[in-house]
Amino acid sequence: MLTKRHGAILNLLEGRGALSINALSQELGVSAETVRRDVRLLVEAGAAVRVHGAVGLAGQMGEAPFDRRMRENAAAKRAIARATAERIADGESLMLDTGTTTSFLARELLGHRRLTVVTNSSDIARTLATVNGNRVFMAGGELRGDSGAALGASALDFIRPFAVQHAIISAGAVDAGGIMDFDLHEAEFARAVLACGERRVVVTDASKFGRRGFIRVAGFDAVDEIVTERAPPPELAEALRRADLRLTLAAPDNDRQ
Numbered sequence: 001m002l003t004k005r006h007g008a009i010l011n012l013l014e015g016r017g018a019l020s021i022n023a024l025s026q027e028l029g030v031s032a033e034t035v036r037r038d039v040r041l042l043v044e045a046g047a048a049v050r051v052h053g054a055v056g057l058a059g060q061m062g063e064a065p066f067d068r069r070m071r072e073n074a075a076a077k078r079a080i081a082r083a084t085a086e087r088i089a090d091g092e093s094l095m096l097d098t099g100t101t102t103s104f105l106a107r108e109l110l111g112h113r114r115l116t117v118v119t120n121s122s123d124i125a126r127t128l129a130t131v132n133g134n135r136v137f138m139a140g141g142e143l144r145g146d147s148g149a150a151l152g153a154s155a156l157d158f159i160r161p162f163a164v165q166h167a168i169i170s171a172g173a174v175d176a177g178g179i180m181d182f183d184l185h186e187a188e189f190a191r192a193v194l195a196c197g198e199r200r201v202v203v204t205d206a207s208k209f210g211r212r213g214f215i216r217v218a219g220f221d222a223v224d225e226i227v228t229e230r231a232p233p234p235e236l237a238e239a240l241r242r243a244d245l246r247l248t249l250a251a252p253d254n255d256r257q
Contacts, residue, residue: 005030006038010047010057015072018056069100075252076205076229081105083250084168084203084227090114092165094197096124097190098149099170101203103127118162118196120155120189122148137162151185156192167197171204173213174232176239178220180213187215194222206230220245 005028012019012027021039025032039055042048048055081104088094088109093116096102102119106127109115113132119125120139129136141154169190172181179202181187194200200223209232220243227248231237240247 003038006042009035009038009042009055013048013055013057018051018054020054024055070103072100073205073207074104076207076250077101077104078108079229079250079252080203080205080227081108083248084201085109085112088112088115088166092116093118093162094166094168095119095159095162095164095193096121097169097193098124098144098147098186099203101170101205102168105168105203116164118159118164120150120159122150149186149189151189155189159189159192159196162196163198164196165198166201167193167195167199168201168203169193169217171202171208171217173211174202174204174208174226174236175210175212176235177216179217179223180211181215181217182213184215187213187217190217191222194218200224202226204228206232209233209236219243 008028009024012024021032021035024035039048043050048057077100080101084105085108090113095118098121103123106124109128115134117128117134118137122143125136125138128134139150139155139158141150141152143150171179202223206228223245225246225248227250229250229252231249
């Protein structure tokens with residue numbers, strides 16, 4: 001018989017991936033020994049597995065970090081992607097960086113026709129290539145094992161000659177100072193994408209608001225629009241207003257029925 005605490009453990013593993021016994025103990029406010037007993041029951045029930053000193057959900061251990069991030073805030077990312085796709089017309093050109101929200105956008109664009117797409121994401125390229133008369137240009141370079149992204153000097157050199165109607169990037173963090181990220185090469189690529197677009201858009205769920213990365217991608221003067229699912233906190237909202245930046249709030253699924 002699984003208890004409420006067992007359910008809390010499964011929820012933590014669902015949202016954050018594998019965790020150690022000590023991390024679960026701190027999150028739940030119970031002793032490590034109590035967590036070990038709970039985990040033992042979950043493993044016996046087939047709901048969890050223990051690997052390398054950590055506990056994870058059965059069926060998810062060994063999953064790539066990018067795949068885990070695709071599940072985080074998935075409903076919000078799907079709504080953001082849908083709102084962004086509605087502003088893109090058949091036959092238009094766009095450039096997308098690698099990110100979970102831009103991957104959701106690629107899926108929302110499957111109903112569009114004759115798109116010209118430039119990307120460094122193998123996931124986005126696979127999704128949109130060879131369907132509905134699309135043309136897809138994939139940046140070259142070394143592929144990241146976790147995200148399937150091509151990054152580095154070769155990828156930057158490849159995209160710079162393009163001039164597209166929609167330049168769309170994801171964000172690791174957004175605060176009153178602008179758009180930030182946690183990876184130097186991803187930040188460089190996102191910055192280059194913005195420079196190639198007539199309309200420059202950041203797609204990000206509201207969990208990124210107020211978070212501070214340590215690599216600056218761009219100030220708000222380099223962006224025309226942010227698409228998200230929830231209004232930002234007051235300090236950030238004021239910074240967006242001063243920058244005269246368009247803020248689009250995506251309607252959740254239950255508002256569309």
